[in-house]
Amino acid sequence: MEWECCWAFQEIAPEGCPYIAEGEEELYTAHKRRVVEKCLECPRFRNDLLKFRELGYPLATIIPFIVEEFIDQKTRLQSMGSFLNSKTREIRFLHELNVVLQTSLDLDEILSVAMTAITAGKGFGMNRAFLLMADKERQFLKGYLGVGPRNYEEAWQIWSDIGQNDLTLREMARNFQKTKLASEKVKFQDILDQLSIPLANHKHIFNRTLRDKKPVLIKDAFTNQDIDPHLSELLGVDSFLIMPLISRNRRVGLIIADNCITHKPITTHDMQLMETFTFPVAFALERASLYERLQEEVGKLTVANEKLKEQQELIVKMEKMALVGRITSSIAHSIRNPLMIIGGFARSLLKTASESDRNRKYLESIVREAKQLEDVLEEVLGYADSLYPAMDTWDINQLVTSAFDKIKERLEQKGISWRFDAAAGLPMAFIDYKQITFCIKTIFNAVMETPGISLVSLVTRLEGDDIVVEILDNGLAPPWNADEAGLPDSAFEELGRNLGLPLCKAILEKYGKPLLIEKRPEGGTKYTITLPIRKEGE
Amino acid sequence: MAKILVVDDEDSIRLLYAEELADDGHEVVTAASAIEATEKLARNTFDLVVLDIKLKNESGLDLLQKIVKERHEMPVILCTAFSCYKDDFSAWLADGYVVKSSDMTELKDEIKRILAKKAR
Numbered sequence: 001m002e003w004e005c006c007w008a009f010q011e012i013a014p015e016g017c018p019y020i021a022e023g024e025e026e027l028y029t030a031h032k033r034r035v036v037e038k039c040l041e042c043p044r045f046r047n048d049l050l051k052f053r054e055l056g057y058p059l060a061t062i063i064p065f066i067v068e069e070f071i072d073q074k075t076r077l078q079s080m081g082s083f084l085n086s087k088t089r090e091i092r093f094l095h096e097l098n099v100v101l102q103t104s105l106d107l108d109e110i111l112s113v114a115m116t117a118i119t120a121g122k123g124f125g126m127n128r129a130f131l132l133m134a135d136k137e138r139q140f141l142k143g144y145l146g147v148g149p150r151n152y153e154e155a156w157q158i159w160s161d162i163g164q165n166d167l168t169l170r171e172m173a174r175n176f177q178k179t180k181l182a183s184e185k186v187k188f189q190d191i192l193d194q195l196s197i198p199l200a201n202h203k204h205i206f207n208r209t210l211r212d213k214k215p216v217l218i219k220d221a222f223t224n225q226d227i228d229p230h231l232s233e234l235l236g237v238d239s240f241l242i243m244p245l246i247s248r249n250r251r252v253g254l255i256i257a258d259n260c261i262t263h264k265p266i267t268t269h270d271m272q273l274m275e276t277f278t279f280p281v282a283f284a285l286e287r288a289s290l291y292e293r294l295q296e297e298v299g300k301l302t303v304a305n306e307k308l309k310e311q312q313e314l315i316v317k318m319e320k321m322a323l324v325g326r327i328t329s330s331i332a333h334s335i336r337n338p339l340m341i342i343g344g345f346a347r348s349l350l351k352t353a354s355e356s357d358r359n360r361k362y363l364e365s366i367v368r369e370a371k372q373l374e375d376v377l378e379e380v381l382g383y384a385d386s387l388y389p390a391m392d393t394w395d396i397n398q399l400v401t402s403a404f405d406k407i408k409e410r411l412e413q414k415g416i417s418w419r420f421d422a423a424a425g426l427p428m429a430f431i432d433y434k435q436i437t438f439c440i441k442t443i444f445n446a447v448m449e450t451p452g453i454s455l456v457s458l459v460t461r462l463e464g465d466d467i468v469v470e471i472l473d474n475g476l477a478p479p480w481n482a483d484e485a486g487l488p489d490s491a492f493e494e495l496g497r498n499l500g501l502p503l504c505k506a507i508l509e510k511y512g513k514p515l516l517i518e519k520r521p522e523g524g525t526k527y528t529i530t531l532p533i534r535k536e537g538e
Numbered sequence: 539m540a541k542i543l544v545v546d547d548e549d550s551i552r553l554l555y556a557e558e559l560a561d562d563g564h565e566v567v568t569a570a571s572a573i574e575a576t577e578k579l580a581r582n583t584f585d586l587v588v589l590d591i592k593l594k595n596e597s598g599l600d601l602l603q604k605i606v607k608e609r610h611e612m613p614v615i616l617c618t619a620f621s622c623y624k625d626d627f628s629a630w631l632a633d634g635y636v637v638k639s640s641d642m643t644e645l646k647d648e649i650k651r652i653l654a655k656k657a658r
Binding site for chain 2: 332333336337339340341342343344345346347348351367370371374378381382
């Protein structure tokens with residue numbers, strides 16, 4: 001018998017069966033496999049079966065039943081295999097997603113993974129997604145992030161880029177976070193702003209979805225009575241998914257997803273699949289935001305600890321101050337009293353000594369030297385008093401007025417005129433009151449020792465971020481200028497016996513701007529003190 | 539002129555005050571301690587007290603409080619080696635505050651000012 005099909009041959013030549021494709025060459029010699037995989041579905045085999053029937057073989061009538069059942073079972077098996085493969089892919093994808101969502105504490109990373117999963121072909125394959133999140137005060141549902149193309153051109157560009165790189169979901173999310181997260185936030189800002197609603201608006205579809213804790217597939221959005229026409233118009237699609245993000249009964253936010261470019265219908269299966277994904281997303285988002293808040297609290301605690309440390313240091317400093325205070329008190333008592341007695345009695349004696357008394361010059365010398373020692377002592381004690389500054393904000397005009405009050409009388413006694421040009425509206429200076437008072441008084445002491453003075457001017461003004469205090473006289477100027485480099489050493493000797501100006505210099509250097517002493521072109525000396533103002537946030 | 543009580547634990551300083559203030563025509567009584575001052579205040583009437591802050595084992599500020607409490611009309615000038623007490627609240631009870639100096643002009647001016655104020 002001549003058979004059309006090759007089923008009867010153990011081995012066949014390559015031209016023996018036209019249905020064996022490239023790569024299936026093994027079937028030429030594998031008889032059983034060839035029959036099962038090729039012959040049973042081959043039209044030639046069906047012709048051979050007809051021949052069997054014509055020849056009257058009894059089995060010829062039932063073999064087609066067996067063949068038909070076999071093919072049917074095979075098809076079902078293949079379909080189940082394909083279904084299993086697709087489920088395996090889904091499970092792998094969800095596993096990959098869950099691993100990231102469960103391990104990440106970074107809000108941006110979680111957002112990137114979630115939004116990439118919704119929009120990537122390897123994920124749920126939606127064209128576009130919006131994330132809305134409840135604000136900290138739980139007052140508003142605010143548009144937070146939009147992902148996807150805005151038009152066909154952009155979609156084409158994105159999808160061709162993705163096609164060229166075979167990346168895992170995590171890699172895609174990482175790329176998205178690095179390169180696109182910030183720009184995507186801006187790209188959809190107009191839509192995000194309009195998507196925001198108060199959580200108290202119970203009738204809104206978003207709040208209803210959150211209350212029901214079930215995803216909703218919106219169809220026919222433009223004619224749907226349940227949907228605000230403004231929302232349909234804003235999204236520009238007829239069909240979209242709303243998925244609530246609920247974690248431990250807390251409304252974290254919701255995701256809106258659509259196919260705005262391809263307009264591929266969204267199925268119930270898509271919705272069910274995405275529902276399994278929203279819980280871990282909500283949980284991860286809440287955990288990340290809690291972590292972020294925890295970090296903020298840790299930050300606050302760190303600041304509080306630092307402040308506490310500063311306070312502790314301040315206490316130690318104050319203890320040192322108290323020690324310095326005790327030492328200076330002791331010095332004051334031990335030195336000032338004998339000086340007063342020596343100088344005081346010398347003055348008493350001087351009052352009764354006649355001009356011709358040969359002891360008069362000795363008494364005058366004792367009085368002068370005692371006074372000088374008293375002045376030096378006053379300056380040193382004043383400086384010691386200012387060694388541990390208490391920085392605070394002060395009105396410089398008020399400080400200068402107060403320091404100048406007693407000096408005015410002395411100036412007037414010496415017949416020296418004075419004027420004070422105080423700038424109005426000066427900001428507060430950030431200084432130690434005692435230190436700067438000491439400096440101003442000391443400069444005036446130096447001014448009053450300068451010969452030839454008839455006028456002293458005091459000026460305050462704002463210069464950039466600093467307050468400038470100038471004291472100007474018209475007396476005999478020193479033979480040097482002191483610029484930013486500070487006072488020349490010779491100046492200390494030139495200034496005479498006072499320690500005051502060098503101490504002022506040391507104090508003002510700590511404020512970052514040295515004491516400037518300059519010869520005035522018109523004659524006299526200008527003393528400039530530059531003080532910092534309190535800046536915002538300091 | 540006025541009757542002034544000078545309270546200071548240093549003999550020489552009491553002597554100096556006594557001479558200088560007497561030169562200005564004041565009647566000066568001195569006390570070396572707070573106890574002695576309290577006794578003299580109880581027995582006499584003074585126009586003004588010049589008081590040192592640091593007395594031997596005693597505080598002039600305590601005596602100041604006592605004077606203010608019992609004789610609030612009597613003016614007190616603190617005359618001390620310490621300028622730092624100017625910031626002490628207790629020192630603010632005094633009518634004047636002078637840092638000790640061999641040049642007693644400031645103390646004398648302060649006495650004049652306070653007596654004139656009292657006379658008004």
